[in-house]
Amino acid sequence: MTRAGQTIMQRTAMKQTLKHTITLTIAAAILVTSAAAAFTWGGADGWSKQEIDVLSSLRLSQLAPAPQDPSNRYEGMPAAVELGKRLFFDKRFSSNGQVSCASCHDPKQQFQDGRALGLGVGTGARRTMPVVGLAHSPFLFWDGRKDSAWSQALGPLEDAAEHGGNRTAYAHVLQANYRKEYEAVFGPMPDLSRLPRNAGPLGDDRQRAAWNGMDEPARHAVSRVFANMGKAIAAYEKTLQFGESRLDRYLDGVVRRDMNAYQVLSPQEKNGLRIFIGKAQCVTCHNGPLLSDQHFHNTAIPQRSLAKPDLGRRAAIAKVVKDEFNCLGPFSDAGKEDCSELRFIAEEDHSLDAAFKTPSLRNVSLRAPYMHAGQKATLEDVIEHYRTAPAATVGHSELKRIDLSDREARDLVAFLNTLSGPVLEHGPATGN
Amino acid sequence: MIRRYFFALFSLLAPFVLAACMSPPTGLDLSLKRPTEHSRYVVEVKSQVNPIAINKMHAWEVTVKLPSGEPVSGAGIKVGGGMPQHGHGYPTQPRVTKELGEGRYLIEGMKFSMPGWWELKLNITSSAGVDDVTFNTIVERQ
Numbered sequence: 316m317t318r319a320g321q322t323i324m325q326r327t328a329m330k331q332t333l334k335h336t337i338t339l340t341i342a343a344a345i346l347v348t349s350a351a352a353a354f355t356w357g358g359a360d361g362w363s364k365q366e367i368d369v370l371s372s373l374r375l376s377q378l379a380p381a382p383q384d385p386s387n388r389y390e391g392m393p394a395a396v397e398l399g400k401r402l403f404f405d406k407r408f409s410s411n412g413q414v415s416c417a418s419c420h421d422p423k424q425q426f427q428d429g430r431a432l433g434l435g436v437g438t439g440a441r442r443t444m445p446v447v448g449l450a451h452s453p454f455l456f457w458d459g460r461k462d463s464a465w466s467q468a469l470g471p472l473e474d475a476a477e478h479g480g481n482r483t484a485y486a487h488v489l490q491a492n493y494r495k496e497y498e499a500v501f502g503p504m505p506d507l508s509r510l511p512r513n514a515g516p517l518g519d520d521r522q523r524a525a526w527n528g529m530d531e532p533a534r535h536a537v538s539r540v541f542a543n544m545g546k547a548i549a550a551y552e553k554t555l556q557f558g559e560s561r562l563d564r565y566l567d568g569v570v571r572r573d574m575n576a577y578q579v580l581s582p583q584e585k586n587g588l589r590i591f592i593g594k595a596q597c598v599t600c601h602n603g604p605l606l607s608d609q610h611f612h613n614t615a616i617p618q619r620s621l622a623k624p625d626l627g628r629r630a631a632i633a634k635v636v637k638d639e640f641n642c643l644g645p646f647s648d649a650g651k652e653d654c655s656e657l658r659f660i661a662e663e664d665h666s667l668d669a670a671f672k673t674p675s676l677r678n679v680s681l682r683a684p685y686m687h688a689g690q691k692a693t694l695e696d697v698i699e700h701y702r703t704a705p706a707a708t709v710g711h712s713e714l715k716r717i718d719l720s721d722r723e724a725r726d727l728v729a730f731l732n733t734l735s736g737p738v739l740e741h742g743p744a745t746g747n
Numbered sequence: 748m749i750r751r752y753f754f755a756l757f758s759l760l761a762p763f764v765l766a767a768c769m770s771p772p773t774g775l776d777l778s779l780k781r782p783t784e785h786s787r788y789v790v791e792v793k794s795q796v797n798p799i800a801i802n803k804m805h806a807w808e809v810t811v812k813l814p815s816g817e818p819v820s821g822a823g824i825k826v827g828g829g830m831p832q833h834g835h836g837y838p839t840q841p842r843v844t845k846e847l848g849e850g851r852y853l854i855e856g857m858k859f860s861m862p863g864w865w866e867l868k869l870n871i872t873s874s875a876g877v878d879d880v881t882f883n884t885i886v887e888r889q
């Protein structure tokens with residue numbers, strides 16, 4: 316090879332090296348800059364922009380007003396709210412005169428009772444749910460067997476273990492004590508004077524026989540009064556809202572880049588929050604301002620009885636579809652087009668076997684025990700369940716094992732304690 | 748060499764770049780127009796609302812054509828899918844409620860209960876035969 320040839324080769328090599336160096340420098344610069352951008356631009360208190368987007372979505376201030384219930388045209392009427400509140404606390408609406416809605420949904424205890432199983436005139440099969448914020452759920456109860464708050468309110472009234480009463484008994488009590496208030500909202504009450512004191516389609520043998528002995532117009536008229544009771548109670552329940560928690564104050568501060576608010580949570584609580592939205596993936600189902608996707612999941616919560624397994628959502632679908640008090644039923648105020656949740660209900664989904672509602676986590680630490688039948692006594696037990704992710708005994712669990720250290724588990728519990736706030740009673744949507 | 752440097756840089760940055768949440772697999776085909784598995788049809792889907800809001804029921808429109816471009820009318824379309832990474836379906840049972848003409852159909856009852864990777868599976872039957880198609884969509888967190 317000639318000297319000239321060697322020089323050309325050297326030059327080419329030098330050029331190539333230079334080119335490589337420049338390319339590499341630019342590439343490195345781009346990568347480092349973009350990485351830096353992702354974690355500093357728009358970041359606050361150690362959270363990346365991406366994390367702040369997730370955190371922002373959990374703030375109570377982001378909660379849209381509960382949608383109107385088209386099946387209950389009375390829910391915005393102050394007189395309906397007032398009547399509903401009185402009915403909610405009235406123990407005369409029970410078979411033994413000792414149980415009101417508030418017996419289990421105790422306002423002093425987050426509208427729940429702190430028991431593993433509800434205790435009415437007898438012992439129920441599931442944990443009492445807190446009624447606060449319920450109007451954000453398309454389906455009510457742990458298994459979603461009701462599709463509106465008013466229809467939900469009717470369930471316990473006729474349940475043998477809860478209020479234990481029956482339809483005509485309730486209509487009689489209502490007429491004797493609330494006639495004026497009732498008629499101001501719903502119009503004239505039917506004549507009940509010739510109807511049995513105790514009759515209903517879900518009562519004991521005698522009550523069912525008495526119900527079947529009534530003619531269809533009388534049965535319909537009593538069911539209409541009963542449905543209206545539920546509509547008044549639902550109007551009251553809709554006024555119950557979650558108030559701000561420490562988490563909301565912290566997150567509002569992070570979103571506003573207000574450094575004064577960064578102290579609202581301790582480092583341990585913040586680490587718990589990081590685990591909640593990060594490696595533990597809690598936020599996947601516990602999403603949005605109410606920390607619930609309002610859907611149903613099998614998470615392998617132990618069955619109370621393997622001999623009589625609780626199929627949860629799967630068994631509830633047929634119930635809500637044929638419920639006379641559903642959105643498409645004769646006592647609903649909605650048009651067919653308004654009932655899309657019912658029209659498009661998922662009926663054949665086997666992932667719903669033994670699936671139960673994702674509860675809101677607001678005020679969760681004030682509401683032990685946990686899960687649909689109070690199977691977990693403490694939040695520590697709950698976290699332990701998610702850490703070990705056991706297989707489901709019925710259906711298939713969606714859980715995957717989460718590798719958390721003991722310290723991380725404690726941090727997660729510390730974070731869950733930041734979600735507590737007051738329960739507020741707002742007027743109906745039309746008022747304040 | 749450059750490739751090696753890039754690799755090293757990516758390895759360093761990967762833990763920061765990847766979100767801790769369950770991420771959809773990379774390289775997911777997000778195209779909303781594609782042929783069915785046995786190429787009997789070419790199907791296009793689109794949401795009637797954009798962006799898609801979590802937990803809000805809404806409608807999609809699906810267009811079914813033969814590979815020749817001829818619209819398919821009177822097709823039977825079954826709607827399925829869900830979240831492959833979570834093993835659950837849609838919170839609703841979406842279905843075709845209306846034929847809109849020109850091979851277009853209305854799917855009502857679509858609802859996504861969480862952000863992430865969702866599959867929309869259609870099973871299509873017409874005189875041209877039975878065929879399936881799966882679309883991927885990523886629902887963003889709001």
